[in-house]
Amino acid sequence: MITDNHPFKINEAGHLEAGGVDLVNLAETYGTPLYVYDVSIIRDNCRQFIQTFKELGVQAQVAYASKAFSAIAMLQVVNQEGMSLDVVSKGELYTALQADVPVNKIHLHGNNKSLEELTMAIDHDIGCIVVDNFYEIDLIERILHDKHKTIHVLMRVTPGIESNTHQYIMTGNEDSKFGFNLSNGQADQAFLRLRRNSRIHVKGLHSHIGSQLFESDGPLLAAQLLFQKLDYWHTEYGFIPDVLNLGGGFGIRYTAEDEPLSYPAFVKELVSAVQQHAAAIEIPTPEIWIEPGRAIAGNAGLTLYTVGAMKTVPGVRHYISVDGGMTDNLRPALYQAAYEGVLANKASLPNVQTVSVAGKCCESGDILIWNLPLPAVEPNDILAVFSTGAYGYSMANHYNRFAKPAVVFAENGKSQEVVRRETYEDVVKNDRSYE
Ligand SMILES: Cc1ncc(COP(=O)(O)O)c(C=O)c1O
Numbered sequence: 288m289i290t291d292n293h294p295f296k297i298n299e300a301g302h303l304e305a306g307g308v309d310l311v312n313l314a315e316t317y318g319t320p321l322y323v324y325d326v327s328i329i330r331d332n333c334r335q336f337i338q339t340f341k342e343l344g345v346q347a348q349v350a351y352a353s354k355a356f357s358a359i360a361m362l363q364v365v366n367q368e369g370m371s372l373d374v375v376s377k378g379e380l381y382t383a384l385q386a387d388v389p390v391n392k393i394h395l396h397g398n399n400k401s402l403e404e405l406t407m408a409i410d411h412d413i414g415c416i417v418v419d420n421f422y423e424i425d426l427i428e429r430i431l432h433d434k435h436k437t438i439h440v441l442m443r444v445t446p447g448i449e450s451n452t453h454q455y456i457m458t459g460n461e462d463s464k465f466g467f468n469l470s471n472g473q474a475d476q477a478f479l480r481l482r483r484n485s486r487i488h489v490k491g492l493h494s495h496i497g498s499q500l501f502e503s504d505g506p507l508l509a510a511q512l513l514f515q516k517l518d519y520w521h522t523e524y525g526f527i528p529d530v531l532n533l534g535g536g537f538g539i540r541y542t543a544e545d546e547p548l549s550y551p552a553f554v555k556e557l558v559s560a561v562q563q564h565a566a567a568i569e570i571p572t573p574e575i576w577i578e579p580g581r582a583i584a585g586n587a588g589l590t591l592y593t594v595g596a597m598k599t600v601p602g603v604r605h606y607i608s609v610d611g612g613m614t615d616n617l618r619p620a621l622y623q624a625a626y627e628g629v630l631a632n633k634a635s636l637p638n639v640q641t642v643s644v645a646g647k648c649c650e651s652g653d654i655l656i657w658n659l660p661l662p663a664v665e666p667n668d669i670l671a672v673f674s675t676g677a678y679g680y681s682m683a684n685h686y687n688r689f690a691k692p693a694v695v696f697a698e699n700g701k702s703q704e705v706v707r708r709e710t711y712e713d714v715v716k717n718d719r720s721y722e
């Protein structure tokens with residue numbers, strides 16, 4: 288039963304709906320496991336960010352961090368909503384080009400960009416490269432020289448902040464694989480080197496301190512440290528940044544215990560801090576860029592599973608097993624991430640039992656949800672797990688040779704498959720027999 292402010296509705300049949308489409312029907316039509324997105328929620332998430340910047344009258348770019356869920360249809364939707372795009376690999380850049388995202392709105396990230404990736408980005412004149420390390424500067428300089436080209440860059444810096452999130456999704460701490468360290472001289476060295484090259488335009492700084500943040504204190508502290516450095520570079524070298532990119536990381540609600548700051552409130556705090564810091568060091572307010580991934584895709588998506596085997600360990604636990612698991616949602620196994628779910632075919636029935644939802648991989652750790660209250664469960668019920676829209680499909684894998692599920696978009700009462708379900712031919716397509 289849906290008990291609180293979920294964006295999904297229950298229809299007259301007592302079934303869960305997304306985008307005006309009955310999810311039990313979708314499970315029948317497309318099979319399970321199935322990722323379903325309510326496209327109006329994706330659009331609304333984009334608009335919340337973009338509108339807030341507009342209302343505040345500041346120059347901004349809101350780039351969707353496509354690692355959260357990269358697929359042509361998804362990139363088409365965010366592009367329609369006026370978003371820019373953050374990509375971190377040749378595959379994500381290729382997907383963006385296939386989706387006809389304007390190249391000047393694409394930003395390339397990565398802590399180990401290959402010569403091939405950088406060449407592709409430079410050949411396509413993408414909007415900017417977020418430079419991460421000295422090796423990358425060598426590669427960029429070489430490509431620009433050989434091709435007689437120019438490029439805009441942001442410098443990714445590591446401000447030395449321990450964000451309040453899981454250690455694996457923390458990125459701005461001192462001991463991080465990402466970016467130039469702000470306090471040990473690396474950032475200064477990189478800045479001077481990039482500025483010396485007339486083919487490179489340094490647009491400004493980038494910092495991303497972590498993901499699934501509920502408060503603005505981390506990014507605000509990062510902004511303060513970035514401005515200390517900008518103050519120094521302004522005084523010493525007359526540098527005025529065009530852009531300050533404060534990254535993504537805006538947290539979402541996975542369970543009732545999660546209470547993230549609203550996106551407009553988060554953006555307002557960031558903007559006001561940047562404006563104050565810029566005024567204090569007497570430079571114009573730079574364009575503010577952000578890169579939400581989870582906040583755009585996360586709560587718009589859910590996963591449908593069919594319930595199969597059940598097992599009771601007397602006095603301990605009641606397990607229900609579903610036809611997916613850590614292959615379509617790695618987050619519980621990787622980060623002990625918590626989720627909520629309901630039976631889509633019994634969405635209005637009261638909860639009468641507590642179950643733990645097991646995936647079907649050959650791993651004891653493949654448990655999608657511990658202690659989920661549900662109505663009486665039977666085999667063939669359809670379980671909907673909420674907020675799987677970010678880092679679900681994008682981290683899906685073939686463990687135990689599972690085929691990846693399909694993705695369906697639902698909007699205004701219509702549904703469309705936007706990523707087809709893999710077949711077992713797909714699963715073995717790269718295998719070659721050993722002669
Ligand atoms: C550089 C960068 N930008 C943006 C993001 C998107 O993060 P989120 O999906 O939490 O908004 C990430 C991931 O943490 C990242 O590393």
Ligand SMILES: N[C@@H](CCCC[NH3+])C(=O)O
Pocket residue numbers: 354456458498499618677678
């Ligand atoms: N994949 C992670 C977040 C990492 C984001 C990229 N730096 C998650 O599922 O929460």
